[in-house]
Amino acid sequence: MAAGRRGAGLRLCATVFLLDMAFCKGFVEDLDESLKGDLAYNYRGPRTKDDIIEFAHRVSGALIRPLPSQQMFEHVQKRHRVFFVYIGGESPLKEKYIDAASELIVYTYFFSASEEVVPEYVTLKEMPAVLVFKDETYFVYDEYEDGDLSSWINRERFQNYLTMDGFLLYELGDTGKLVAIAVIDEKNTSIEHTRLKSIIQEVARDYRDQFHRDFQFGHMDGNDYINTLLMDELKVPTVVVLNTSNQQYFLLDRQIKNAEDMVQFINNILDGTVEAQGGDSILQRLKRIVFDAKSTIVSIFKSSPLMGCFLFGLPLGVISIMCYGIYTADTDGGYIEERYEVSKSEIESQEPTEESKEQEPRSGDVLVPTVQGPKDVLEKKKD
Structure with a gap:
C-alpha cells in the first residue's frame, strides 16, 4: 500500500515537473517571438509573473489582431480592461494606427474589425475610425480635437481611475496629464478616508468628458512615496494633484466635502488660481x-545603526586624521621657518656690529699736526 502511494506521489511530481517544463518552454518561446523581425520590445511593467506573461503573449502575436465575429469581440472585451480597435478598410488612418501599434504594443492591445462586428450600441459618425474600449464604455478618436494618434493612444491606454503606485506615476509622466490622487490609509475605515476616495471616484466617473483630456484620477495607500516625491510631509487623508511632467504639485486650498468642492478645486488649478509648488528648477534640484x-x-x-556608524564613521575618522596630519605638518613647518628667519636676522644684526668695531680705530684716529723738532727749526733758520 505504501509502495503504491509512493509511486502515485512520484507520478504526480513527474506530472507537475513536466507541466512546469512545458509552461517554461512556452513562455520562453513567447519571449523569443518578441525579438523576431526588425523590432525588439523591452518590458517596462511591474516585475510580477502575471504581468510578464501577459507582456509575452501580447508582443508574441500579431501586431494588430483581427476580430472576425461578434463572439470574438465579446470575448476580447471580457478579457481586457483597455484595448483599441480600428474599424474600416485601407486608409491613411490605418497606416498611422499600425505605426502607433508598433510603438505601443508593449503597453496595450490593438485589434481591427469591420463595422458589422462591433456592438450595436457603438455609433460612428464617419469611417474609418479608431476606438478605445474601457471603463464599460468607448471613446472615438477625433483628429481635430485629440491631435496625434499615437499621443492620444498613449493618453487613453489607462483606465480613468487607478490605484496609484510609484511605477504607475512614472508611466503617467508621458501622458502630460495632471494626476489627482486621494492619499488615504486603506486599512483605516473611518469616514474621512472613505469619503475622499469616493469623491475622487465620483469626479472621475461623472465628469469624465470635462476633465479626461487634462486629468487622471486615482488613490494611493499611504503617504510614504508621496512624501519622498514632494519632499514634504503630507497629512493623511488628503488630496494632491501632481504634474508628473515638471514635478509641480498642488495642495488643497479648501476642505473637500463633496464632488462639487473637488470640481471647483480642479477648475482653480486649470485657471491658475491655485499656486503650484515644487518644480524642476536648479534650486529644487539642489534641494532634491x-x-x-x-x-x-x-x-x-534606522535599518542598521552599526552599519551606518561603520560606513560614515570610518571615512570621517580617516579624513579627520588626514586633516590633523596636514595641520600639524603646516605648524611644524611654520615654526622651523620662523626660527630660521629669527636666526638669519640675528646673524645679520651681528655682522654690522663686528664691522663697526673694526672700523672704530680708523674712524677714531685724529690727524694731530706733527711737532717740528729743534733740528728742523735750525735748518730752516740757516736757509
Whole structure:
C-alpha cells in the first residue's frame, strides 16, 4: 500500500515537473517571438509573473489582431480592461494606427474589425475610425480635437481611475496629464478616508468628458512615496494633484466635502488660481540632492545603526586624521621657518656690529699736526 502511494506521489511530481517544463518552454518561446523581425520590445511593467506573461503573449502575436465575429469581440472585451480597435478598410488612418501599434504594443492591445462586428450600441459618425474600449464604455478618436494618434493612444491606454503606485506615476509622466490622487490609509475605515476616495471616484466617473483630456484620477495607500516625491510631509487623508511632467504639485486650498468642492478645486488649478509648488528648477534640484542624501543616511541608520556608524564613521575618522596630519605638518613647518628667519636676522644684526668695531680705530684716529723738532727749526733758520 505504501509502495503504491509512493509511486502515485512520484507520478504526480513527474506530472507537475513536466507541466512546469512545458509552461517554461512556452513562455520562453513567447519571449523569443518578441525579438523576431526588425523590432525588439523591452518590458517596462511591474516585475510580477502575471504581468510578464501577459507582456509575452501580447508582443508574441500579431501586431494588430483581427476580430472576425461578434463572439470574438465579446470575448476580447471580457478579457481586457483597455484595448483599441480600428474599424474600416485601407486608409491613411490605418497606416498611422499600425505605426502607433508598433510603438505601443508593449503597453496595450490593438485589434481591427469591420463595422458589422462591433456592438450595436457603438455609433460612428464617419469611417474609418479608431476606438478605445474601457471603463464599460468607448471613446472615438477625433483628429481635430485629440491631435496625434499615437499621443492620444498613449493618453487613453489607462483606465480613468487607478490605484496609484510609484511605477504607475512614472508611466503617467508621458501622458502630460495632471494626476489627482486621494492619499488615504486603506486599512483605516473611518469616514474621512472613505469619503475622499469616493469623491475622487465620483469626479472621475461623472465628469469624465470635462476633465479626461487634462486629468487622471486615482488613490494611493499611504503617504510614504508621496512624501519622498514632494519632499514634504503630507497629512493623511488628503488630496494632491501632481504634474508628473515638471514635478509641480498642488495642495488643497479648501476642505473637500463633496464632488462639487473637488470640481471647483480642479477648475482653480486649470485657471491658475491655485499656486503650484515644487518644480524642476536648479534650486529644487539642489534641494532634491540634499533631501535624497539625508533620506539615505536616515534610512541606513534606522535599518542598521552599526552599519551606518561603520560606513560614515570610518571615512570621517580617516579624513579627520588626514586633516590633523596636514595641520600639524603646516605648524611644524611654520615654526622651523620662523626660527630660521629669527636666526638669519640675528646673524645679520651681528655682522654690522663686528664691522663697526673694526672700523672704530680708523674712524677714531685724529690727524694731530706733527711737532717740528729743534733740528728742523735750525735748518730752516740757516736757509
